[in-house]
Amino acid sequence: MTYMGKQQKPQIFIDATKCAPCTGLICVGVCPQAVFEEGKHKKPEVIDVVECTLCGVCVNLCPTKAITITNH
Numbered sequence: 448m449t450y451m452g453k454q455q456k457p458q459i460f461i462d463a464t465k466c467a468p469c470t471g472l473i474c475v476g477v478c479p480q481a482v483f484e485e486g487k488h489k490k491p492e493v494i495d496v497v498e499c500t501l502c503g504v505c506v507n508l509c510p511t512k513a514i515t516i517t518n519h
Contacts, residue, residue, distance in 0.1 A: 457499045457518045465513035466490050474505040474514060
């Protein structure tokens with residue numbers, strides 16, 4: 448994403464208080480850009496925010512709605 452000639456990158460926030468380890472780490476499996484990987488305590492970690500296309504699949508499929516994506 449480019450705005451006025453500058454590359455913008457999204458910010459992905461995972462609310463640790465809402466994120467309970469789910470079966471199969473849904474966000475890791477559904478992200479078409481492989482932005483997440485399994486981290487500590489079997490919770491997702493963002494590994495490549497630059498690749499995020501803001502598709503929202505992870506946000507929509509997170510069973511606890513723990514993921515927020517903004518474009519700053």
